[in-house]
């Protein structure tokens with residue numbers, strides 16, 4: 001009996017048990033046993049594998065010097081990537097867009113801000129294209145950045161940052177529609193209004209086709225998805241790292257106009273988005289109509305210990321809800 005318990009204890013110590021559940025808000029480890037460091041992330045499905053891209057937060061959090069508001073930050077560590085076939089077990093693929101530690105004027109120098117990276121595949125060029133929020137230490141630069149790679153696991157080559165059509169760009173997401181057209185959606189005009197901008201066919205530049213939505217409503221952290229032919233945007237209010245109430249909105253076209261449906265969250269702390277902030281909605285491959293809502297639960301004083309809250313999206317007609325669950329699995 002004693003021998004059996006020693007064997008079991010040894011097995012538990014040495015085996016990486018495959019995970020089959022989501023535990024929102026807990027520490028999520030990768031398959032090497034290290035906490036997943038991919039914040040403000042997004043997921044691309046490609047050839048049977050999910051790739052999770054996110055902000056690689058440095059291990060030291062500090063207040064940005066000389067900035068009045070609660071501007072907590074870490075050195076920009078670039079963009080990390082993890083891969084998975086089942087969405088529960090994530091393998092570290094490394095930092096796929098590395099910060100430029102040599103050129104102090106680079107957009108991706110560690111003193112800069114690299115946030116909310118998202119990646120899509122361009123069928124016409126065969127390239128993987130990443131868009132992200134590029135800023136300086138006080139978020140005054142307000143630009144969108146673009147990088148490109150031949151492989152989903154990089155390395156990505158940084159191209160440039162810009163203000164699309166001269167407009168400020170902070171919180172950003174990237175959406176590729178079924179017709180192959182891709183769009184960036186970003187908080188603009190002092191974070192007051194969201195711009196939805198069609199990209200060129202190679203996804204590397206903004207076009208001049210821009211729609212303004214949520215005018216003067218200060219919505220941030222956009223996450224877009226499509227269900228039954230309609231487009232949905234989940235977003236947050238504008239309170240920095242501190243949580244606020246989420247909103248969702250629906251439209252017949254990606255460019256809007258959007259009809260606001262109110263807060264989709266249900267359960268404890270639903271009025272504070274479960275202490276989280278939207279980052280992405282993941283359509284589950286092979287399960288039509290199944291979507292996972294991804295939130296970040298920011299820990300502003302220790303940003304690399306920010307956690308992940310993934311919850312299922314439940315539809316009822318045109319509307320949907322997102323209900324807190326300590327532990328859940330895909331059905």
Ligand code: GAL
Nearest residue numbers: 040115171220221239240241
């Ligand atoms: C949030 C934004 C985050 C980050 C943070 C900085 O509003 O969604 O991505 O930029 O502000 O305070």
